[in-house]
Amino acid sequence: MNDRKIVLITGATSGIGKAAAIAMAKSNYIVVIHGRNQEKTIQVCEEIRSISANKDVNFVIGDLLLMNDVKKVAETFISRYGKLDVLINNAGGIMNKEREITIEGFEKTLAINLLAPFLLTKLLLDPLKQSEDGRIINVSSDAHKLAAKPDFDDLGMTKNYTPLTAYGNAKLFLIWITQHLSNELKQLDAHNLTVNTLHPGAVATSFGVKSNLGVFFNIIAKLARPFLKTAEQGAETMLYLATSNEMKNISGKYFVNKKQAIVSNKYYSQKHEELIWNYCVEKTKNWL
Template identity: 50%
Template sequence: MERKTILITGSTNGIGKATAKALAQEGHFIIVHGRDKLRTQAVCEEIKSATGNNNVDMLLADLFLLSDVKRMAIEFKKKYDRLDVLINNAGAVFGKDRETTKEGLEKTMTLNLFAPFLLTELLLDVLAKSPAARIINVSSAAHAIRSEPDLGDIQLEKNYSFIRAYGLSKLYIIWVTRHLVAELKEKGLEHITANSLHPGVIASEFGKSSNIKFVSLLTKLMRPFLLTREQGAETTIYLAVSKDVENVTGKYFAKKKVAKESIKHYSPENEKIVWDYCKKIVEPYLSN
């Protein structure tokens, strides 16, 4: 087996942690990303002792801050000279009131869209060094919510609801992933693939960042009927290492198969608007 270097955001918990553990079990070099040093160290130790694979390292960043995403990308390049698989897994749903980060950006869009967009842009040069690199963006079936996108108000200043913010962030990450494929082609980087996925409905810590009682109650009540974290990791793992998808790019997956994403609001023009908007948001963090 060829050992891959794999960075997984949000791998201190939930689906990300299960993904990290399973890929470490297969013998890959895993970089666990977290935002709390002690917790991230503890997860690395847990993965090492559970799998017997000592090739597990860590990086820290608060993904609410694009400046911290940039700092982490710089640190990545100081420590490692190659990246085969980037898994943008971290994501969350937030509360009933619109909140902004210290950098003034809407929280849901920041964590679920701008941070993965920026991290991908900043790590493209190291991904390009891999003979066959893969970018995997964890989206959600919630992208298909019946909420009309307002592309003049991507950060939902006028019409925020937590479901709308979450669903649209997961719709836009699918569009951005698809657009990335065209960008990679234009840059002559067709050896890098990019796909998005829905992991299933999983019993994880998902919903903990929401102050909406209904969300925590629903996740508690549904817990016995939900898939496990390990099951939630299956499609990500498949996209990360399976030979079946070696040359598959620009697709949306569920249950380890190409799935149909919602095309209700899709058009190449809309895709480009969202891409350009993300590019504008991350622009200040792109230069060295």
């Protein structure tokens, strides 16, 4: 049991995360799926056990819009498992046409796509350090190239919010904190740990389906659906980063179609990377 690798996948109750959980359960990993809805998560957990014939599929529950819940997810995981080999920060998505904030005061797109993966990773660093080959995988998007337009004086987008820009910004910042963490891990001599990010492709999942994005985007999304990847195809790059021997010592990089890809440098500077890192530290400090 102890020799087997353990993976925690957030947002594994549908889409790409669920497809990856099924594949890793079939590969005999101990799989911990995360979901926000208890009933749905239990049902998906049973489904994955049955499809994979792997009884070591378990779950943790939490609404990752809330840092309180992110902390609970980490604590629950730590109370049950001594180490973590692969953390896949997959939960995320695009929010509604109108800007919304959580009861903790964070704009929702930033909360789920940036602050939650930042905090969960920080809280799980100790069990990850127990792994011989610990891997952190952050699911970003090529939307960081076209949709991002950050206002560094208004990261919570109180002034010019659109769901697409908020999403592009959050996924861009996720790439920057991935690069930053990779350098921090090297400085901490945590050479057993890598952190990378990826774009899964344009995938036919529930992504954006429940969001109120306005009539135009809803029509485009419907028309594009037949041309998109399946969830299983969308999970391929994630699985490559999680399991491939070729990825063993590679860190701080961005992947598309299982290949290293170029990150947009339009808004990049070392100063901006640090600003976003410090923003995440500041916003999550009550839970760290």
